Amino acid sequence: MRTKSFEVIIIGGSYAGLSAAMTLGRSLRNVLIIDNGQPCNRQTPHSHNFITQDGVPPTEIAAKAKEQVLKYTTVDFITDLAVSAEKTKKGFSITTQSGDVVTAEKLIIATGVKDIIPKIDGFEECWGISMIHCPYCHGYEVRNKKTGIMANGERAFHLASLVNNLTDNLTILTTGKADFTSEQLAKLESHQIAIIETKISAIEHQNGHLQKVILSNEKNVAFNAIYAGFPFVQHTDIPVSLGCELTEHGHIKVNEFQQTTIESIYACGDNSTMMRSVATAVANGNLAGAMVNADLTKKHF
Template sequence: MKNKNFEVIIIGGSYAGLSAAMALGRSLRKVLIIDSGLACNRQTPHSHNFITQDGVPPAEISAKAKDQVLQYKTVAFMNDLAINAEKTESGFSVYTQSGEKLVTKKLIFATGIKDLVPDIEGFKACWGTSLIHCPYCHGFEFRNKKTGILANGERAFHLASLVNNLTDDITILTMGKADFKPEQFAKLEAHNIPIMESEISALEHQEGQLKSLVFTNGDREAFDALYAGFPFKQHSDIPFSLGCELTEQGHIKVNEFQQTTVEGVYACGDNATMMRSVAAAVAGGNLAGAMTNAALTKERF
């Protein structure tokens, strides 16, 4: 890359990163987006709950967004992987897998998270298709279907309350001893929501569409959808190396302006919020872009 100096480098070029870039491009900021091309929802067939784009494949949304963002001539896109960054007197140096060293005044991390999906047969193939994380993103498509909730305790109870509005056929799968308060047990029973404590050994599916659960005791039961919330880790370690703090849940800690705990560094999208959706990523990215521009403006004006 000939030009190696930018006002803002955005690491991560999916929905949040592209949204931030658009806000900055419209303010004529010199911006570089670095992206490795591995969006976390690449297996999801359709995106939902995003007004004007409901039901559109995620890749189509991001491709259209990228095309629109790159109409702003001060914005550039690099297909590469950022592997390190360092604080400098004037901002930051960013290093990429291909050997590039780039310089910027501000950094925006839109790097997302990586789900730690269990190494159980069928889980990875179904993740994002019929093994799902969010009733708002996927629930309508599985309304009135036989649905499992792979969780325990408060999370299982919360999900059951939401999913109960979408289907009456719910089973909670705790993969071990159920952990609910007496009043929660009573409420689940009142809503005819059974609890199964058996371990799951496999998900039987057809091209990611769940057909049945297989249990370690040899039982098998048909299901159409399975909600699950897996542990995750940050997709990039660079924010840690710069000193960015995390929340108790493992997200990058940001304030109401998407600023991290490190001056000059912003974060947006799944890496910084529990609201995990395309719409939330776009909103967070737009705010991060605007606030980064505001910081640059304050320094100059």
């Protein structure tokens, strides 16, 4: 690291953070990216629904992106964890886990989210491989397969409506009493979508590839893939500690320009949108970078 004072600090160096950094680097902005190398999709074997990168492993996309971004000589990258932040007269001060203290005028939060994964034996090993979150990201690859939806109520019904177009063999696993309206139940029945209310005890798999769901009544049901939707938390409390508001769903609240509710702080990627995909992260990271550059231009020109 050449210096400890920058125009922009980007916390999170995955797809959104790197995209923002490229935009800023191309405008010769002095940028520091802080990233701890733990993206949420690190187990996912292939990325999809991203034009020109369809089927490429996410790790390859990120590695190539990092290589390209760091060709811009005003961009620095450190492998570290940002642990705290303070507002200063000139911007922000960030302290890392290794003890570095760095400052910048502008801050971009691109830290993603952390899923609250259920404590079911085998689930974590399958997450991102055969236990999946998004039909747009993974649905085509498991089309016409025996598919489950591990959710309840409105979330399960919404997923079922999307996944129904991809397979005729669909079951909802509510892991407790089903919570559907009479109209929803009628719709599910009309599409021959089964509902299992019994709780799940374990997931049988081979190297993350789902084979069976073991129920609490000791019965088992074979599946090739299961969509699962769970609560999440922000990966870092830095935005909230600086006063940034969250939405009712727990995302960082941003406007159409990726600006948070606090001046000079922007957010991009999974932490600020319901659309969780590499393509979306790259897009709003690009926008965040452009808006921060515009902000700096307005301030100094």
